[in-house]
Amino acid sequence: MSESPQRSQVQMRAVSADEAGLRLDRWFQRHFPELTHGALQKLLRTGQVRIDGKRAEGKDRIEPGQTVRLPPGVTAVPPSKPKDRPQVSDRDAAEIQRLVIHRDAEVIALDKPPGLAVQGGSGTERHVDGMLDALRFGYDERPRLVHRLDKDTSGLLLVARTGQAAKRLAESFRDRETEKLYWAIVVGVPPRTEGAIDLPLAKRPGARDRETMQVDHEEGQKALTHFRELDRAGKRAALLALWPRTGRTHQLRVHCAAIGCPILGDRKYGGEDALLSAVADARRLHLHARRIAVPHPSGKGELVLEADPPPHFRRTVEAFGFSTGSSASDV
Secondary structure (H helix, E strand, O other), X not given: OOOOXXXXXXXXXXOOHHHOOOEHHHHHHHHOOOOOHHHHHHHHHOOOOEEOOXXXXXXXXXXXXXXXXXXXXXXXXXXXXXXXXXXXXXXXXXXXXXOEEEEOOOEEEEEEOOOOEOOOXXXXXXXXHHXXXXXXXXXXXXOEEXXXXXXXXXXXXXXXXXXXXXXXXXXXXXXXXXXEEEEEEEEOOOOOOEEEEEOOEEEOOOOXXXXXXXEOOOOOEOOEEEEEEEEEEOOOEEEEXXXXXXXXXXXXXXXXXXXXXXXXXXXXXXXXXHOOXXXXXXXXXXXXXXXXXXXXXXXXXXXXXXXXXXXXXXXXXXXXXXXOOOOOOOO
């Protein structure tokens, strides 16, 4: 008995060695750029995409030798190889290499400036992901991102140099073995000098073009942030140390706004309350990924890195006379 035409279009594709630790949704983006995010999510929800015969989610990490089931709608126009990336210009290569503050056999750390996107999107042509070929430094494998920062957030961004390193770093982030410290200048002061913000977050309904989050006690995912006030300027502003214990989208920005002290320059979540007329750089986001501590993917010890704040952040610190003090210790 012959298969139906639709059934015959179902294909199985093996995961290659250089794709170890890659998220499933990123794998689809790499191999099937024509497939929209919404279309992929529908295929996942209805169980049409499977890994080794099991239902899958976009956040699942894939491993070499696994098999991905491709439903008919995907295999209609599959490319035979990942979409060719444009060559990195000499200018962009020089810029991304200047951002390197640490490099070893497994990991590269960048000090990302504000205004540079980590990944592409609608209207975003220039981003870190598009420049990663300039960070091979003699390796055959292309470096890969293991986490993200918002476009206007500055500071530490880790890049894995191999598939195995990407897998181990992703596991460290997922299992909360990584500690990240951020500095933020906020408008107003928190209700207490230190503590925890435990408010679940969910995507705001109707947010399509740009992801927007909100506190949602019914549908939200757990989101926990520890904070400590490092210094304050009366009740006008404060310098905070923030430790995100979960990794939700825009977590620190929503949490700060939710306790009545939006991050300076964050009009997305603080509106006009996130501005101070007397501050020269008030319209620039004052959120900086200051420090990261993560088990080294080689299995040998811990990787601990720090990045100094960008110029606009330092100017505001000086304008308020803030002292950063000793802030790298845990809460």
